Amino acid sequence: MDMNNTQRFYQYFSQWMELYKLGAVRSVTYKKYEMTAKQLTKLAPELKMSELTRLSYQQLLNDYAETHERQTTMDFHRHLKSSLLDALEEGLISRDPTRKAIIKGTPHQQHKIKYLHQYELQALLNELHLEGEVNWDYFISLIAKTGLRFAEALGVTPEDFDFAHQTLTVNKTWDYKSSEGGFAPTKNDSSVRKIPLDWQSVIQFSQLTKGLPEDKPIFVNGKIYNDTVNHYLERLCKRAQVPVISVHGLRHTHASLLLYAGVSIASVARRLGHSNMTTTQQTYLHIIQELENQDNDKVMKHLASLI
Template sequence: MAKRRANGEGTITKRKDGRYQAAAYVYRPDGTRHRQFVYGKTRDEVADKLTELQEKTRQGIPAASSTMVFGDFLTYWLAAIAPERLKPATVNSYEGLTRLYIRPALGKKKLNRLSPADIRRFLTEFKAACLCCLRGADKERPEEKRSCCAVGRCCKRRPSARTVQYIHAVLRSALQQAIREELITRNVARIVETPTVTRKEVRPLNAAEARLLLKTARPHRLYALWLLLVSTGLRRGEALALTWSDVDLANSQLRVRRNVQRIRRELIFGTPKTTRSIRTVPLPKHCVRALTQHSEQQERERLVAGEKWQPTSGQPDGLIFTTATGSVTDPRGLNRMLTTLCRDAHVHRVRVHDLRHTCASLLLAQGVDARTIMETLGHSTITMTLDTYAHVMDTTLRAAAKRMDDALNLNEPDEESEGEAKPDNED
């Protein structure tokens, strides 16, 4: 006689339509338990689904259902699914957008009753609302810190078009997971048209301003970092995660294979933004010289620091751009440093990321083709390169037109020669 399965282990049965079904008790997001069913064409398929369901239950991860409210599904998605598919920084930003904006507006809607009209209405109201009030300040903060609209003085700070687009992306991604789990039949966020974003024109430093900034940064202990950012277009997190083993000074090149980001209160090392971001970048000679000098300077700092030289827990060995005590440099601190450098150099204020745009602009001005710039910057597609830097390609395009003139070498005939060459009309 077969041993009877214990309570909570789940059951697998064959349905009249030939499919198999399994049932097990799982946690809801509110902490209560309920019986949930999974289905499949074969017993093995259902057994795998049942095992996955039970594993989540053992870990205390709530299971989703089609009748749960959307806010609970978002909690489940962000806790159980998103961390496996998205990078930590992306999950962190999604959690913030969900907590501040999506859950207060759509959280009480049933997942299976959410409609395109709900999404469209939410996005329309979100775009027009005051950011202070969207965050529910008047409900969560003391009386003296109530939202501006609650006290009759609207700050008129509206969400940017990019923020609206991100909100829409979160909705699409979450509801697509609900489709994968067969909780809903269509992604209503996909039906709603994606909000358009007007790109802000990038204002990088020109060649003269870049030289002035680097001249001002020459005495700075991280001069090699500023030079590298302008010369190679590395992202901030990529540059700060470089180790000496990533750099080959003899062959004048470096390898980008990790980055560092601040996630809440921690500095997390991870893989670069895209697979194309893992790349080898040639180094100009002035960067090789600066890095050599920086290596000698770092060794002196290590000797001066002595026992105070304590790398941060979890950081890779041999970081190039550290603090004076050997710990990883906080990416947020670079913006403050750069603001001071811009002020001292008397150039317009730029962000650290704008140095990446500066690098691309300088390369374009020197006639470097877009494909090479794409590889240098680590863009995922050449379209991204062309779209981002189309406004600074005027010089290159004019040079291409001039080369076409030189290649064809066509001289415009004068009026007299045109008259002589014109054939007579024949009867």
């Protein structure tokens, strides 16, 4: 590392990131460090290591927080703090400028999730051609019926299906964001799961996977782009005359239909591979509240009938 007092903070962070994080963390995580480096360079291109104080560091955080939510600012701070604690240990700085830092941020935006209602999903599924060789229609059908994440669905191989027991095992993803691709771990331990399949999917995929290599991903043939599938899905939505949603919107649609059907939050969380029910509750809060209101009406009617 450069011991020069004139070294800029962003230069130190970039060197630190390459030395300690490159190859030690997943590529998707390393991309977040790269984003931090980019933001740091933009916000404080002249800030030297020798000029780092609690005041200058707090100003840097405040500048970042003007256009980012608090949680995002917290992530930015964690990355910088990790590098600066190493700099302190190496004697490049004499004090920890991150001590007692105040994390601010713009108000949290409640992003209303986009999903289709049951009759809209049915109209979309009616547009799919599930005959013959592998195509994106099968991919869309699989996510709509299982709630898989995009990378999880790409990672599905024929041997993941247990047609006799009507289940699909999810134990890996496909790293579509890297140039070389390849299998990658699931998002978290809870994402490793067995998903029960409906009988239609069992019939469709038992036919589709006949003769395909057991351990090779069904839907991967060269470089995969999220936008390619989303644009294809957009055309299908327009043809079906339903609201345009993304592939991730299919996952939301799957979860929403289960909740409206009365499936418990715990079961939905397990099926989606959420690490805890809190994630499910936060994501589908407006649906859960709507269902609670309906439950309250049922309770009142029931109590009234007891008189």
